[in-house]
Amino acid sequence: MTATAEPEVGKARLRKEDARLITGETRWTDNLQLTGMLHMAVLRSPVAHARITGVDVSRATAMPGVAVVLTGEDFAAEQGSLPCAWPITEDMKSPPAPALAVDQVNFAGEAVALVIADSAYHAADALEAIDVDYEDLPVVLDMEEALRDNDLVHPDLGTNRCATWIFDSAEAGAGTNVEDEIAAAEVVIERTFRQQRLIPAFMEPRSVVVDSSAGMFTVWSATQIPHILRWMLSAVTGISESKLRVIAPDVGGGFGGKLQVTPEELLCLLVARRMGRPVKWTETRTESMLAAHHGRDQVQKITLAARRDGTVTGLKVELLADMGAYLRLVTPGVPILGAFMFNSIYKFAGYRFECTNVFTNKVPTDAYRGAGRPEATFAIERMMDELAVELGMEPMKIREMNWIKHEEFPFTTVAGLTYDSGNYEAATARAMELFGYDDLREEQARRRADGSVVQLGIGISTYTEMCGLAPSRVLGALRYGAGGWETASIRMLPTGKVEVITGTSPHGQGHETVWSQIVADRLGVPFEDIEVLHGDTATSHKGMDSYGSRSLAVGGTALVQAADKVLAKARTLAAHMMECDEADVEFASGSFSVRGTSTVRALGDVVLAAHVAHDLPEGMEPGMDADATFDPDNFSYPHGTHLCATEVDTETGMVKIVRYVAVDDVGTVVNPLIVDGQVHGGLAQGIAQALYEEATHDEMGTLTTATFADYLVPCAADLPAFLTDRTTTPATSNPLGAKGVGEAGTIASTPAVVNSVLDAVRHLGVRDIEMPMSPERVWTALQGRPDPGAGDVAAGGLGSIDAQGGQS
């Protein structure tokens, strides 16, 4: 066996999965063709709130190629309710969530009927021939209005208030009473921020194929969570979990948007069971935007107490979080994930977080890259700037005087978490240097003095986040319905090749490459000899899947533990083979040797010996495979300093990012290229929230941004060259020292951009601008006029055509 010369961990390897992805060689779910396969198309409600008084399918049923047309009535007895795994409080209100609406629709885009036909074309044609009678109900869109309970989304619940969840540092014994801090404060700042609704906008639309044969159901789905999906589908349908196999083949992105048990997955399964034939459903882009869950959508009222010298003392957070019409898998818990992060890297004495979840007639919200933590980071980083302005202090200085010092780690925060490690000073120093902070401040002063048309602003975001979801006991304390461990197996094959099985479910992140790098180093086998298997419940029988920047910190650790188990057994066998004491066996570069001798056995030889089992030590089982499951006892806490310089054209309101520096500390880096990729993509999404993206509805509750002509996802041409660097302060909560990087860029960047734009125009009398900071919004703020809303300027093109529901 060849020794690996230089360590794999730390190497900027190209991703081994990319060739098949970018050449189109892989098979996505929609590429699957099974004999006798039927196609499902979904009729969606064009109205946001109505009673269904009649559905006539007779015309549609008679159309060419149509096998059957099914309505909510057909499934009422068997569809159950889509699962919500996170009942955040004992008294949380949770309406039944049918996959197919039976007698009432609660958001525009909700599934109302299905056509099952011999082709996707015939299925789509027949949709137009289904007649549904709707009796309009009052539409509830605004959260504050919803809380008045004048009109109810779910009359049976008697209220639109879903739940209120509170963390109070005084009650938890983690800090003082925030009201006392506010009462005693020299400065109190109160602000309200709006986190607009966002659409995850993954590249591959959702797609499901279900095959039923011989009592066994195989479900292919473009999902992030094959294991959770299997469990939940079994729970909802009563199909034995052992008769369900879920496969997530290559999946084209998720960003939390595929962390879901969708109505369509359940419906495909029910239809396949009913018809005894394979069924496929693939959504269109517009369908995806209408019906897949959305993200964010909060109103944040923040009160910050401080002393005149800049020391922060108290933080009170009052949130309204829009659930939409139903509670999907983790809908109610997403804002709660932010509860522990509003205090961020700062040392507040008192803290209180209170979140009220509200029902509206919109598509449900749920996880979207960062899930709860971007919202928290935005609010606190905006507030630190507001405090700096109020006190006339330099915004970086005020952060520095309040953050946890390097020598204070481990540090237990006012929210009750223990940050294991961090070095905010080092990341900030590096960022300031890369950015050229002082020069830019000078340039800014010059433009202000000149009254330049194009003003310059500087925005800061010194963030942290919690990753590595999650210690199972913490999830239990938060009433989450599952654990947060992860599992890995290593199969040592007789030819010396290695199969790695992971319970994580990559959907674009590059786990195959990174997991191979880790195992190559650990076992001294060549990178190329390692195959990573994932996303199939038949090969990877258990796992908690991928989200929350957990895969490396939790799943990678399980992998290291499995490799160590392989090595431990191999060491025992090697000692037996070399006829020496186990204590004298050394392992390096894939070979065992006896200390002080030239006797050597390559790992491959030991593995073969274990496999043939001709001569094993007393009591040793044949084979050299190992499984390991890791349950972390703490989260990991990436942090960093992001600096953004923007130019604001005061005549048009156009914002341009002219420099962006991101110095992140994500702990030990296995593959710097992949980490850079995650940071770049994350930045793009965070910047998009600040400047471009927003899901908007008209007053009837129709989504008015249901195409990419209206929902503005930026591309490379819209973004600056990112200057990225890292500091490395390893996590102490896992042996890799990794913290997670999947969400850092998204979490950090939004406030950096918004702070920067406000910094550019604050001297012109502007105090705040809502996101996304469109040119019209910026210009209107500069005129001192009220916010014009998002939809006033049609994007033109397709945007001039109303994208009503994606169907006529």
Added chain:
Amino acid sequence: MIPAEFKYLFPSTVDEAVRMLAEEGEDAKVIAGGQSLVPVLRMRLAAPTALIDIGGLTELTGVRDDGDSLLIGAMTTHYEVQRDHLIHDHALLLKLVTDTVADPQIRHRGTFGGSLCHADPAGDLLAPALALDAVMIIAGPSGRREVSASEFFVDYFTTALAPDEILLDVRVPKYTGWGAHYEKLNRVAQAWSIVAVAAAVRVSDGVIAAARVGLTNVGSGPVRAVEVESALVGLPATAESISAAAGRASTGDGYKDNLARVLTGRALTAAVG
């Protein structure tokens, strides 16, 4: 894409295409580059019964010199417009506008004529066609006719083309030696203009001899800023004259009115050079 069913026809001459259009009736549609029509089909916003693909009519492709004017074939792609020497020399504004349209993939398929026929008020080529006094040469069952740009653009997504007519060529007078600029404000690279201004200016001896200004996406079709044009003529080509004239691009106080004025000023400044 899962559009409604349609019949697909591929004529090889203009006459054949015109005949097919007539035979297939009102619900037939011409398809050129498909970059606007295909999205409409995929969303089932329209369900034409037949598509007549004019991609095989090679005589509709390319740019010809016709004395005082250029003849631009309707099927000339954006990509070809960007690289054509005649357009560069005699109608620079069209090249500069086309440079800002969509992305390279779309510019390789989308056509000059298709953009004009689609008549999206946010489409970029309408305003320069109007400002440059382009004339549409149209074929129909009763022969050929010519329609000036000012009569061609009727309303949102509506032109003077009858359902059985095809745009063949666009005649554009030569603007040899004119300065030109397109000032476009859009939010992301491939979003349409919020407002954009197309300007062409002829300066002789430091004095503005003639000006053409067209506005994109300020109404139901392209708008020609005639007041700005006439205010400029005879003035010295200076910042002061431009800013005074640009102020006439609009009288309102809304965001788009503001953009019309600001972008007109910037377009003229750049066009004067």
